[in-house]
Every structure is written in C-alpha cells, then in structure tokens.
Amino acid sequence: MQLYPGAPTETRPNYLPKLALKPWVKPPPEDLMLTNARVVQPATGTILEKHTIIVKNGSIASVVSDEVQKSRKDKDKDNEEIRTVDLNGAYVCPGLIDCHVHVTAVPGVKNMNEYTQLPEQDINLRTAYVLKEMLLRGFxxxxxxxxxxxxxxxxxxxxxxxxxxxxxxxxxxxxTGGHGDSAPALSGGPSTDCCSGHASGLSRVADGVPQVLKAVREELKAGADFIKIMVGGGVASETDAIETVQYTADEIRAITTTCRQMGGKMTTAHAYTVDAIRHAMTNGVTGIEHGNLIDKATAKLMASNGIYLTPTLSCYGIMVRPPFEDFLPPDGKVKNAQVMAQGLEALRIAHEAGVTICYGSDLLTSMHALQTEEFSVRAGVLPSNAVLKHATTNAAQMLGKSSLIGTISRGAYADLLVLNANPVEDVTVLDRPEEHLLVVMKQGRVFSSLIEGLKVDL
Structure with missing residues (x-):
C-alpha cells in the first residue's frame, strides 16, 4: 500500500539487512581452505609441515596434511565450493591470549590521576580503539x-x-586503603570507590563480610566471568606498601565460596609477596596475578594445588622509560623498582616448579601499544616454546576453553595468525607484528591481511 505519493510500495532489497533488529550482526564468515601451511602446535612445541586447514562457520573443520587432503579431494564433495588460499609455507599460529589487561584504562591521559577525570563516554569510545588495536596485534x-x-x-x-x-x-x-582504593587519604573522609566513584573505574571498595558478599554478588549478577581481589600492595596505589597483606581470611573465604556457589567462577588475586600469595591460596583463590616476590617453596605449593600464575613483567620497565617517565609518582617508582628487580627470577622459579604460567601485559593508557613486549622480556629467561604456551595453551586452560582457543585443531574457533617466521623457534617475532604478522583471523573472520586471496571482512 502506498501511503503518500512517490513512496515505494516495497523496501529495496539492498536495504533489507540494515532493517534488522541488530543490523551490525553479520552473517557467518566465508568458509576457507588454507593449504601449504606450517601449522604451529604450541602444546607440543612442534610444527606440522605442509598442512591444510579447512574453516567452516568460523570454526576449524579439519587439519590434515596437504597429501591427505589431495587424496580426499575426489571424494570430498562438501568442500568442492570452498575457496582455496595457498599460504606458500607461511606459519599459522593460534590467536594469542593476554590474561591480564585493562581495556578501559585508555590513552589520551598522562597518568591515572588524569584518567579519573575522563567522562565515561570518552572512556567507552576510546576503549573501542584499544580493543581494535589489540586484535590487530594478534590477540x-x-x-x-x-x-x-x-x-x-x-x-x-x-x-x-x-x-x-x-x-x-x-x-x-x-x-579501604588497598591497592584498588584511590580515594584521597584523608582522615574521616568519605568512603568512595576506586577512581573517585568513577563509573568506569578499575576497581571498587568493599569492607567486611557483608560488603564483600554484596560486591561479589553484584559483579556476578552483572555478568562477570571471574572475580579479582586485591590481596597485597601495588605499584600504582599510594597508600599501601608492597609488603601489605590485604583482606581478612573471612572476607576472602566469603568471596571464594560465593564464586564456587554461583556457577563455579574462578577467583584470582593481585599479590606480589609470599605472604600475600599464601594468604590468597589458603582461602580458596585459584589464580595469582604478578607474583614477583615468590619463593621456591611457594611456587611448588602453587604447582601442587593447580594455582595459575599470570606474571606481568614488561610493564615495570615501560612505566619508567620515555615517554612514560613521569607516569608514576616518586613512591610508585620506588615500589616499581622493588618488584621489577625480582620479576625475571620469579618467572624462572615458577617455571622450574611446574606452575602453569599465563601471559599478561597489564598496560595502561598509551602503553597498550607495547602489549607484545612481554614476549621479548620472558624470552630472556625461558625458551621460546615455553613462552608461546603462556599465551596459548596455558591461557586457554586457565579460562576453561582448551578445546576452543589456543589450539589449531578440529572443533576449535578459527582464531588464526599467519606469520612469516616460526614463533616456536623464536617467540620474539610476535613482538614485531609490523614485520611478521601477515593475517589476523578471529572465529573465521579476517580482520587484517597482507595475503592475496584473504580479504578483510570488517
């Protein structure tokens, strides 16, 4: 029916997709057959030479040798129409996993004090930039x-x-007074959440069992996949020394018990010292962030109890060199030097004890651009194949997604990086994506490509 003169009686076909309830939702990506690939297997530190990867509906349908795929070709009618791309011997690595980021700690400010003054909408818009750049680096x-x-x-x-x-x-x-409390240190002052009550702050303050129960339940209700607790002092916070141990046993147990009861959610703890790490573990925490001051006995205890460790080592050097030399206040620089001095030794201790170690960058503001530097830092003390596992196999295990991410195997998401160099042999190639990263594919969709035949689908 025509409602007014000149109006069309039907919607033009090319507009129909944009009239959907959520027009930004795209159809599944194109199915692909990637041949002549060197497939990186981080779990074993090996390379599958001359292999074919078939991607269907965003997942990996098969990974077989080129020879086997050719023998199947005449019988495999389902794959006849799939577009084939010859990778000419390039390396295909699982997409990287960074287990310690702060995507809302956005660029555009000189330090975290300036960050607390940012309007929430500015943070949201800049977060979109941070996320896109992380993906283009291969995460x-x-x-x-x-x-x-x-x-x-x-x-x-x-x-x-x-x-x-x-x-x-x-x-x-x-x-209150812990690593995540950035309210002014005034006697009798108002109690406010991190970042002066900032709606997009990185943390919130809760004291006593009733408050922590309410806080953890609110975060889980809002969709949190896990819960993080500040159990020791930190570099960037002004009122707590690194040696402080934070939260009581009752408070931590209230949090970890609630996480178990509400869907078996993981609880991880910010902790540098032996005392803080053991306090967290004893009361049910299953992950430790940082851990720079760990000793051998504590590392062995972590390994025997299946406690994950996510060190964040490159950030300490980044925060004190140009152009970030004024990012930390004077007391923060002292604490930064304290934890940086033992960070690499802690990594070695944890590795030798058999702790499951994951990759973490922990960068803020414009430092996000150096997210891959952690590979080079860790490679200074550990072999490349071990460091690659941190950002693939181990990380996927901690997240409970070993069959879906961190692996190139049937049924996994097609999160694939195409590289012109072997990361098993030299993991630092991942720290130079501008030289070595040819393709970034997430769940079968190509987000960046320098290879003919693989077009970007944004």
Missing amino acids: TTVRDTGGASKRIALAIEEGLIPGPRLIQCGKALSQ
Whole structure:
C-alpha cells in the first residue's frame, strides 16, 4: 500500500539487512581452505609441515596434511565450493591470549590521576580503539582484570565493535586503603570507590563480610566471568606498601565460596609477596596475578594445588622509560623498582616448579601499544616454546576453553595468525607484528591481511 505519493510500495532489497533488529550482526564468515601451511602446535612445541586447514562457520573443520587432503579431494564433495588460499609455507599460529589487561584504562591521559577525570563516554569510545588495536596485534582473546564489563564483551561478540573475545571480571575488589582504593587519604573522609566513584573505574571498595558478599554478588549478577581481589600492595596505589597483606581470611573465604556457589567462577588475586600469595591460596583463590616476590617453596605449593600464575613483567620497565617517565609518582617508582628487580627470577622459579604460567601485559593508557613486549622480556629467561604456551595453551586452560582457543585443531574457533617466521623457534617475532604478522583471523573472520586471496571482512 502506498501511503503518500512517490513512496515505494516495497523496501529495496539492498536495504533489507540494515532493517534488522541488530543490523551490525553479520552473517557467518566465508568458509576457507588454507593449504601449504606450517601449522604451529604450541602444546607440543612442534610444527606440522605442509598442512591444510579447512574453516567452516568460523570454526576449524579439519587439519590434515596437504597429501591427505589431495587424496580426499575426489571424494570430498562438501568442500568442492570452498575457496582455496595457498599460504606458500607461511606459519599459522593460534590467536594469542593476554590474561591480564585493562581495556578501559585508555590513552589520551598522562597518568591515572588524569584518567579519573575522563567522562565515561570518552572512556567507552576510546576503549573501542584499544580493543581494535589489540586484535590487530594478534590477540584474539583477552582477560580484563578490572574495568571492563559484560556489555563491552557482548558488543564485541555481536560485531558492534571489532576486538578480541573478552573475558571480564567487572571491577576488582579492594579493601579501604588497598591497592584498588584511590580515594584521597584523608582522615574521616568519605568512603568512595576506586577512581573517585568513577563509573568506569578499575576497581571498587568493599569492607567486611557483608560488603564483600554484596560486591561479589553484584559483579556476578552483572555478568562477570571471574572475580579479582586485591590481596597485597601495588605499584600504582599510594597508600599501601608492597609488603601489605590485604583482606581478612573471612572476607576472602566469603568471596571464594560465593564464586564456587554461583556457577563455579574462578577467583584470582593481585599479590606480589609470599605472604600475600599464601594468604590468597589458603582461602580458596585459584589464580595469582604478578607474583614477583615468590619463593621456591611457594611456587611448588602453587604447582601442587593447580594455582595459575599470570606474571606481568614488561610493564615495570615501560612505566619508567620515555615517554612514560613521569607516569608514576616518586613512591610508585620506588615500589616499581622493588618488584621489577625480582620479576625475571620469579618467572624462572615458577617455571622450574611446574606452575602453569599465563601471559599478561597489564598496560595502561598509551602503553597498550607495547602489549607484545612481554614476549621479548620472558624470552630472556625461558625458551621460546615455553613462552608461546603462556599465551596459548596455558591461557586457554586457565579460562576453561582448551578445546576452543589456543589450539589449531578440529572443533576449535578459527582464531588464526599467519606469520612469516616460526614463533616456536623464536617467540620474539610476535613482538614485531609490523614485520611478521601477515593475517589476523578471529572465529573465521579476517580482520587484517597482507595475503592475496584473504580479504578483510570488517
């Protein structure tokens, strides 16, 4: 029916997709057959030479040798129409996983004090930039340890904004005067959440069992995938020494018990010292962030109890060199030097004890651009194949997604990086994506490509 003169009686076909309820949701990516690939297997530190990867509906349908695939060709009618791309011997690595990021700690400010003054909308818009850049560096999954929300994760999942798959904890939990409390240190002053009550702050303050129960339940209700607790002092916080141990045993047990009861959610703890790490473990925490001051006995205890460790080593050097030499206040620089001095030794101790170690960058503001530097730092003390596992196999295990990410195997998501160099032999090639990263594919969709035949699909 025509409602007014000249109006069309039907919607033009090319407009129909944009009239959907959520027009940004794209159809599944194109199926692909990638041949003549060197397939990186991080779990074993091996390379599958001359292999074919078939990608269907965003997942890996098969990984077989080129020879086997050719023998199947005449019988395999289902794959006849799939577009084939010859990778000419390039290396195909699983998408990288960064287990300690803060995607809402955005660029555009000189330090975290300036960050607290940013309007929430500015943070949200800049977060979209941070996420896209992480994906283009090859990180197809990230675990945000304070600041991000389920709303951001869903926006990425639906394709509203490009970015890595986002695992998030909402806001980290801190006691008053703990690592996540950035309110002014005034006697009798008002109690406020991290970042002066900032709606997009990285953490929130909760004291006593009733408050921490309410806080953890609120974060889980809002869709947190795990919970993070500040259990020791930190570099960037002004009122707590590194040696402090934070939260009581009752408070931590209230949090970890609630996480187990509400869907078996993981609880991880910010902790540098032996005392803080053992306090967290004893009361049910299953992950440790940083751990720079760990000793051999504690590392062995972590390994025997299946406690994950996510060190973040490159950030300490980055925060004190140009152009970030004024990022930390004077007392923060002292604490930074304290934890940096033993960070590499802690990594070696944990590795030798058999702790499952994951990759973490923990960068803020414009430092995000140096996210891959962690590979080079760790490679200074550990073999390349071990460091690669940190950002693939181990990280996927901690996230409970070993069959879906961190692996190139049948049924896994097609999170694939195409490289012109072998990361098993030299993991630092991942720290130079501008030289070595040819393709970034997340769940079968190509987000960047320098290879003919693989077109970007944004």
